[in-house]
Amino acid sequence: MHTAIRHHHTALHVADLERSARFYVEGLGLTRLNEWTSGPYVGELYGRPIVKVKAMMLTAGDGTFHLELVQVEDPPPAVDPSEAQPGTAHLAFTDIDLREVYARMTKLGYRALSEPVAPTSGPVAGGLLIYLLDPDGNRVELIQPPDWRSSENS
Known part of the structure; x- marks a missing residue:
């Protein structure tokens, strides 16, 4: 089995x-x-x-x-996932240069809920976080851990 x-x-x-x-x-x-x-x-x-x-x-x-x-x-009628309503979810991606991806996405016309944020607590303290909104308002979290290093700089 x-x-x-x-x-x-x-x-x-x-x-x-x-x-x-x-x-x-x-x-x-x-x-x-x-x-x-x-x-x-x-x-x-x-x-x-x-x-x-x-x-x-x-x-x-x-x-x-x-x-x-x-x-x-x-x-059927859509919900607004950008408000993080119960029943909605978000995607999260990591191992990226957050500032570079944020700049590319905003240049392409996509929205973010804020500028990149540096968390002071939790598992990503000292790193960077951001929520982008896809075309339907789904939240897409980008995570750059504090110890992240570009593969180009390794």
């Missing part, structure tokens, strides 16, 4: 698949793996007969994290 659970993917429901892909691929540097349109089974799976879904799978540089972007045809 196989008992070890593993992460398969994390999914975000988005309003516009290509718009969101630009944020995660061009902005953050994830890589496109594949994309597809659902078959008839998805209506049963979603509990919404005849619903259609377009999806795209992305991966981080080390290949261990997969992000599925999902665009549902005729979606």
